[in-house]
Structure formats: C-alpha cells, structure tokens
Amino acid sequence: MKVLAVLLLCVAVYAKHEQYAGWKSYYVGPKSQEQQQFIGSLVEEYELDFLSHAIIEQEGVVLVKPEHQDGFIKALEEKGIAYRIHAADVKAALDFDDAAIETRRRENLARNGIELPYDNYQEIEVIDAYLADVARRYPDRATLVTGGNSFEGRPINYLRISTTNFEDESKPVIFIDGGIHAREWISPPTVTWAIHKLLENVTEPDLLERFDWILLPVVNPDGYKFTFTNTRFWRKTRSTDQTSISTSCPGVDGNRNYDYFWNTVGTSNNACSDTFAGSTAFSEVETRVVRSILHEHLNRLALYLTMHSHGSMILYPWGNDGSLSNNALALHVVGVAMADAIAELSLPNFRRYVVGNSMLVIGYATSGDSEDYAHYIGVPLSYTVELPGLSSGLNGFHLDPIYIEQVCRETWEGIVAGARRAGDLFVSLAHRN
Numbered sequence: 001m002k003v004l005a006v007l008l009l010c011v012a013v014y015a016k017h018e019q020y021a022g023w024k025s026y027y028v029g030p031k032s033q034e035q036q037q038f039i040g041s042l043v044e045e046y047e048l049d050f051l052s053h054a055i056i057e058q059e060g061v062v063l064v065k066p067e068h069q070d071g072f073i074k075a076l077e078e079k080g081i082a083y084r085i086h087a088a089d090v091k092a093a094l095d096f097d098d099a100a101i102e103t104r105r106r107e108n109l110a111r112n113g114i115e116l117p118y119d120n121y122q123e124i125e126v127i128d129a130y131l132a133d134v135a136r137r138y139p140d141r142a143t144l145v146t147g148g149n150s151f152e153g154r155p156i157n158y159l160r161i162s163t164t165n166f167e168d169e170s171k172p173v174i175f176i177d178g179g180i181h182a183r184e185w186i187s188p189p190t191v192t193w194a195i196h197k198l199l200e201n202v203t204e205p206d207l208l209e210r211f212d213w214i215l216l217p218v219v220n221p222d223g224y225k226f227t228f229t230n231t232r233f234w235r236k237t238r239s240t241d242q243t244s245i246s247t248s249c250p251g252v253d254g255n256r257n258y259d260y261f262w263n264t265v266g267t268s269n270n271a272c273s274d275t276f277a278g279s280t281a282f283s284e285v286e287t288r289v290v291r292s293i294l295h296e297h298l299n300r301l302a303l304y305l306t307m308h309s310h311g312s313m314i315l316y317p318w319g320n321d322g323s324l325s326n327n328a329l330a331l332h333v334v335g336v337a338m339a340d341a342i343a344e345l346s347l348p349n350f351r352r353y354v355v356g357n358s359m360l361v362i363g364y365a366t367s368g369d370s371e372d373y374a375h376y377i378g379v380p381l382s383y384t385v386e387l388p389g390l391s392s393g394l395n396g397f398h399l400d401p402i403y404i405e406q407v408c409r410e411t412w413e414g415i416v417a418g419a420r421r422a423g424d425l426f427v428s429l430a431h432r433n
C-alpha cells in the first residue's frame with residue numbers, strides 16, 4: 001500500500017510538465033539598443049516567452065518552443081546577438097524544481113506555526129487562511145476585505161492596515177499588490193511579508209503611525225492556482241468569456257488590461273497569446289478589483305507598488321512610449337532610494353537593481369499596465385518592481401526557496417525607504433495645495 005502511494009506520487013509529479021517536453025530556454029544578452037529592439041521584434045514570430053527582460057546591462061531568460069528553436073537561433077546569430085543555453089530540457093528542469101520544493105515541504109511538515117512560513121512557495125489556500133488568521137489576531141489594526149471574486153469564484157482578498165481605521169484623511173495611503181502574473185511566485189510572499197512587518201514584527205512603528213496600508217498578495221488567484229495544478233508558466237487570468245476561442249485559450253494578461261492606451265502597443269489580440277489584452281479594458285474582474293482600490297483612495301494614495309518577477313528592476317511610467325511624466329524626477333529619486341535600501345541588505349550573488357522608465361529600461365513599449373494606469377489617474381509614485389531571480393543552471397526556473405525570505409527581507413527595506421520618501425513628498429504636496 002505504502003509502495004503504491006509512493007509510486008502514484010512519483011507518477012503525478014513526473015507526468016506534470018509533459019507540455020514542456022522539447023522546450024528549451026536561453027539566456028540572451030543584447031549589447032546595444034538596436035540588438036535589444038531586434039530581440040523584441042522576434043517575440044511574435046517565434047512565440048517567445050521572456051521570463052525576464054533582456055536588457056543591455058543584463059541577460060534575459062526566454063522560453064522557446066521546440067518548433068521555433070532553429071529559426072530563433074538563426075535570427076540571433078545573423079545579428080551577432082549573444083546567447084547561451086539556460087535549460088536544455090525545460091521539462092526536466094521543472095521536475096527538478098518540483099523535487100526541491102517537495103523535499104522542503106516534507107522537511108517542514110513538522111513545523112506548524114501560526115505565522116506564514118517563508119521557507120517555501122505557498123498555495124493560494126494557505127495565503128488566504130493566513131490573511132484571515134492575521135486579521136483575526138490584530139482586529140484593532142487589520143481588516144480582511146474580499147474585493148471581489150475571481151472569474152472562477154475565488155475570493156480576491158486584501159488587508160487594510162491602519163491604526164485609525166482609515167478614518168484619518170490626512171494620512172497617506174500605500175497600496176502594494178502582487179500575483180497578477182500567476183507564475184511569478186516570488187511576488188505574493190513579498191506582500192505577505194509586508195503584512196508580517198506591519199502586524200507581527202513591527203520594527204518600523206512610524207510606518208504604522210504615518211500611513212494607511214492596503215496589501216493585496218494575489219490579484220489573480222485562478223491563475224496562481226493553475227500554476228500549481230497544471231501549467232507552471234501560466235501568466236494570465238483564467239477567464240473564458242473574452243472571444244469565441246477563449247474556451248480553448250482562456251485568460252487575459254492582467255497587466256495589459258488597464259485602461260491607459262489600452263491595447264495600443266506590446267499586446268496581442270490573439271486570445272492564445274500570453275500578452276492578450278482582453279476584449280476591452282478592465283474586462284477582468286481581477287483588474288477591476290485593483291482599479292476600485294486605486295480610485296477609492298485616490299485623494300491620498302502616495303505610493304503604489306506592483307510586484308513582479310524577475311529581473312531586479314524598479315520601473316516607472318510611461319511604459320507605453322518611454323516619455324517621462326511631470327513627476328519623473330521624484331519617481332526616479334524615490335526609485336533609487338528604494339534600490340539603494342535593497343542593495344544594503346542584498347546578497348553578493350544577487351544582481352543590483354536597475355531603476356528607470358519602463359520602456360527605456362526593458363527596450364520595448366507595453367500598454368495597459370497597472371503602473372501606468374495608477375500614475376495616469378493621479379498616484380504620484382507608481383512602480384513595477386521586478387524582483388530578483390536566480391535562474392542559473394541547476395536552479396531551474398524558480399528562485400530557489402532558500403532565497404524567499406532573503407528577497408522578502410530586502411524588498412521590505414525598499415518598501416520602508418519608499419514609504420518614508422513618499423510620506424515626505426505627500427506632506428510637502430499637501431502644504432502647497
């Protein structure tokens with residue numbers, strides 16, 4: 001009986017990533033803006049899936065389907081663009097990741113603390129249970145809100161954290177979300193870590209006194225669930241009501257679904273594409289939940305951060321055309337302050353953060369992302385944070401779970417620096433008005 005159970009487990013694990021048989025992934029390192037743009041121009045033709053952006057300072061990682069290997073490599077070689085293999089067998093690398101995660105899960109089974117553990121990636125049910133539990137334990141400061149239900153009916157939960165029950169209108173609000181892109185597993189824990197630091201382990205009490213907080217760890221719970229159960233590299237939502245082919249190609253890229261130059265650049269009209277913008281702006285209930293929060297607190301929202309992975313980048317508007325907003329100086333200065341604070345605590349084998357305009361840093365334009373939308377409606381400081389990833393060699397595709405807590409700790413330092421700067425700027429703005 002026991003043998004059978006073990007056998008079944010192995011079969012379940014190893015049958016899992018069949019859909020990636022024959023796929024390879026590559027590091028790609030453009031040396032010039034021209035090369036960077038050329039790489040961008042190949043995305044559609046070869047159905048490239050970049051797990052991290054290829055920029056001049058650092059290589060990106062791209063997934064390539066079996067049928068496009070030859071064409072893709074030929075195109076790179078013709079332009080003399082440097083590349084090297086990241087995973088020669090994507091399915092094997094994912095199986096390897098699973099084994100590492102499973103080993104850690106078994107090691108940690110005995111531990112059953114109340115606090116959310118940071119030694120592994122957590123399923124959506126565990127995150128939701130934590131949010132409910134921590135809200136119950138800190139009723140004077142934290143309120144659990146279900147902003148809506150996802151396409152498949154899962155609650156989209158967030159915490160409101162305030163020492164004054166959100167009633168002090170003079171306090172700036174800080175809003176952090178994560179998990180809009182389902183596969184970016186390091187994103188939700190950085191948001192729950194902020195909850196931990198504001199409720200369970202308060203070492204910066206000023207942040208609690210000065211600000212009201214909204215922390216939404218998983219914007220896209222359906223997609224997140226699907227990356228655990230079915231398709232590790234799923235990025236989109238799971239809606240099936242967008243086009244006539246959405247039942248066979250579900251989902252919308254949530255970070256192309258916001259109503260700022262929606263579907264004008266860096267998006268796809270093909271429902272099967274990973275950057276499908278949806279049938280209309282805000283077609284997705286998940287992005288509508290974020291929109292509601294942004295608008296509800298707009299008059300005092302000082303800072304909005306949306307957590308993505310990976311690439312170690314802090315990016316600010318405008319992503320659709322590379323132009324700078326009239327708040328660009330503050331965006332840059334506060335972005336650099338966050339990156340410097342992160343660097344203080346970072347590890348030598350982590351990349352230094354790059355700070356800059358979204359389009360200028362990643363080399364191509366994207367439209368309809370939440371960073372641009374939040375800034376467009378009036379949030380003075382709005383950033384996409386591309387968290388670190390260590391996807392080298394045998395580490396496979398996950399940031400090794402041993403680094404989750406490190407990333408959470410250093411990212412929190414960035415949030416602390418960003419919040420304090422945002423608070424100072426907010427006060428000076430309020431006085432001017």
Ligand SMILES: *[C@@H]1O[C@H](CO)[C@@H](O)[C@H](O)[C@H]1NC(C)=O
Pocket residue numbers: 200201202203
């Ligand atoms: C916060 O956590 C650290 C360990 O990371 C611990 O040393 C410290 O005592 C904790 N502080 C509070 C106020 O809980």
Ligand SMILES: [Zn+2]
Pocket residue numbers: 181184255308309
């Ligand atoms: Zn992302």
